[in-house]
Amino acid sequence: MPHLTSVPTGAASTGVRTGLGVPGCAHPLLAPAEWQALTRPGAPLHWVVLDVADGPGARPDPHCLEAAGRLRNGGVRVLGHLDTARGTRSCSELIAEAHRYREWYRVDGFLLDRAPTDRGCLPETRRTVAALRTLGEAPHIVLGHGTHPHPGYAENADQLVTFSGPWSDYRWSQVAEWTADYPPERFCHLVHGVPHGHLEEALRIARWQGASTIWFTDSTDRGGRADPWEAMPGYWDDIVSRVGTGVSE
Template structure:
């Protein structure tokens, strides 16, 4: 998902609203069992005292300053696959039991994906994995594709009442897209771009929970800086990882500093 820096725009800080984590996808449970276990552990709101950030009070077992996981994306095979996956089925069920929204991965291909194929994939996700909504990856951002994207969103909400829809633009789209999505993914890209990025002025008309940012290649030493940028730009859901993008695989594992990441957000150290 490409990122476009919007030049000449500024934003008033939105204050100290709570952050949450959006997990854009983990590799298949057979390939990444530890990552799935870690996601479940944090989704239950638990870190041990040794994992709490320095200077934060609380040293008893069960101390849990972790940020809430707003959602996690299930991508079985560039979508739901051709049949229910016997390993993804229990992994998805365990995650949903924690209360975390499970989103199915749908690829819009910037508006070129046939409508019927999208709806068929959505049906499979709902029937097999009981997803709570969808991440519409590679969503178009221009005004011309807005009517078709609205149609898709309406159809998905018709399939599942209360479905949580995240439009994965990876850039700031035409503001009309905000009318059809629960959240807009307005940045997905490398730290080298994110640290100099700017935000579209129209986003100030919406609360932080309407926006999410995904950033790869973030060094541990720059986590606080990345969180400050996200807060300044008004993103309520974030995912930062030290892993670098190689053929689109940056999101297939949790960051090496996963506990540090969720603890920094959960304690509100920047507030």
């Protein structure tokens, strides 16, 4: 268990350059406004995850291809969604899905969702990531642990998601001390249920804990019955203006 330490939420900003990592909107047919909003100028997007059908799907989807193409044409990195099921899915399964993502949607990298956290799964994760690195030119690899994993995982990906969960947990969260050995660009925090009035506090926590890629939304998981990432935050313009250069009304 990594040593954890609390971080004061009332302290001043550390000046970390923050950007947005979008863990995945609903299908473009169901959420056309959301996908359109992601292409608006001024949005400081580090990456956007394309989750077609809990993965790449069984066949190419022209609507997803168009949505991903608009983002990539705008200079936004698009990642394919691969569910590792906490390390229970084989490397061959994940690589087969990654190949479909690359062939059909020309993704720039991958989010390995529900990534394992324990030391025992490190060798298989290392093998999977090494295989993913052979697909395309320098694919961006994000390990979606959702909590602090064994520190060895930091050597196997471009970024780690070290928090994914509700605001009620995030506002009292702690950071593993080993993360101080790496720059903030290596860490991501994904938080749902963040009230608009607490947005600045949430941003301050991310800066203090050393995570430069964030996604905060006021959507909730409704007690585990809904996907809080499918819709855009109700305060989209505000979070963009706080993190980036702002957007036009």
